[in-house]
Amino acid sequence: MEVVTAHQKTGALKAAIELGLFTAIGKTPATAAEIAARCKCPERGIRILSDNLTIMGFLEKADSRYSLTPSSAVFLDQNSPAYFGSAVKFLLSPAITEAFTDLASTIRRGSVHTSEQGTTAPDHPAWIEFARSMGPMMGPAASGAADLTPLDSARDTRVLDISASHGAYGIAVAQKNPRAHLVALDWEAVLAITEENARKAGLGNRFSKIVGDAFTVDLGRDYDAVLVPNFLHHFNLADCTRFLRRVHAALRPGGRVVIIEFMPNADRITPPPAAEFSLVMLGTTPEGDAYTFSEFQQMLNDAGFSDTTQHSLPSSVQTAVIAVA
Incomplete structure (x- = not known):
């Protein structure tokens, strides 16, 4: 089941990078409403996405506030010199992903x-x-x-x-x-x-x-x-x-x-x-x-x-x- 549904986790991480969610949180823990405002998105989607990113280990959650893990801060915040998000664009490009559809x-x-x-x-x-x-x-x-x-x-x-x-x-x-x-x-x-x-x-x-x-x-x-x-x-x-x-x-x-x-x-x-x-x-x-x-x-x-x-x-x-x- 983990392998069959792995595309869902990939999609969640890709969405978070495209929305700039990790950068929106940055160094300051934030509520879903605060993150949604910074990402210019409705709160429901940001809350569900943030909860799932927490389950996956990309975020931490305490008292309804989300914060970056040490690894996410290094690799997924656009303000970090080691930002990995741009590489995701290539790794999930159609030239790569379509090769595995059939x-x-x-x-x-x-x-x-x-x-x-x-x-x-x-x-x-x-x-x-x-x-x-x-x-x-x-x-x-x-x-x-x-x-x-x-x-x-x-x-x-x-x-x-x-x-x-x-x-x-x-x-x-x-x-x-x-x-x-x-x-x-x-x-x-x-x-x-x-x-x-x-x-x-x-x-x-x-x-x-x-x-x-x-x-x-x-x-x-x-x-x-x-x-x-x-x-x-x-x-x-x-x-x-x-x-x-x-x-x-x-x-x-x-x-x-x-x-x-x-x-x-x-x-x-x-x-x-x-x-x-x-x-x-x-x-x-x-x-x-x-x-x-x-x-x-x-x-x-x-x-x-x-x-x-x-x-x-x-x-x-x-x-x-x-x-x-």
């Missing part, structure tokens, strides 16, 4: 039931929303990945960020390596967001971009590092290996590829947050999956890399896989 058809057909290419289609609009909303969530993991990507401080270096999106990973590397030039690759509309974020991060003239399909566009040469965050899971093993050969050719000898992925253990059911990601790929991509470390090792070996290692990332369910060209 998952049986996808499984029967062996292909995505909503469209031929799913979210891997060129210039898919979902990635604009992803770039706008998901960057703040990536901060700790991006910083951890940058720590794993030290560059030669005695000379100018070059870093390529594949499917750069919000640019969090590439920007983190460039900020920790003052002589690094960041090259971001993505679709044109997405790169406008990447470039804006790079400018805000103070990269100035240390940023350039490549527009196009990562499988076919000219990647350039002599990079010291190539970042591949949250990209390979969209494709099958053969296509991943083919792409990694392109990355190998773009790196200077001794350069490194840094892959960020949801990586399950060999049993494919642990750890749950990483292993469950395969279901997202089943619903939204033609042939994507969540790959194990041994599968990444094989892909990288076949692409010409060596010394493949895995590293946990702070405040993240994802893993960094690093190999040397």
Whole structure:
């Protein structure tokens, strides 16, 4: 029953974010009438929603007043620098949710039931929303990945960020390596967001971009590092290996590829947050999956890399896989 009715809880949280309910409460406990006035809504709906958010653990209630829990204050109040509400807009966008309305058809057909290419289609609009909303969530993991990507401080270096999106990973590397030039690759509309974020991060003239399909566009040469965050899971093993050969050719000898992925253990059911990601790929991509470390090792070996290692990332369910060209 919890699984079957889970959409009701999702809908309640989504409504609260869209109404600005958590921000309306803020640091001061408030009654349903006070919250309703701030949200410009009738009291009945706000009371019922607030009671259910309390049951779900997002609010606390005492003497008919509602207050934020510590977690809600950090992640759901728009005044918090760690506000998560913008990410919800992407995670609950039609491009993601519609993939699960008829998952049986996808499984029967062996292909995505909503469209031929799913979210891997060129210039898919979902990635604009992803770039706008998901960057703040990536901060700790991006910083951890940058720590794993030290560059030669005695000379100018070059870093390529594949499917750069919000640019969090590439920007983190460039900020920790003052002589690094960041090259971001993505679709044109997405790169406008990447470039804006790079400018805000103070990269100035240390940023350039490549527009196009990562499988076919000219990647350039002599990079010291190539970042591949949250990209390979969209494709099958053969296509991943083919792409990694392109990355190998773009790196200077001794350069490194840094892959960020949801990586399950060999049993494919642990750890749950990483292993469950395969279901997202089943619903939204033609042939994507969540790959194990041994599968990444094989892909990288076949692409010409060596010394493949895995590293946990702070405040993240994802893993960094690093190999040397």
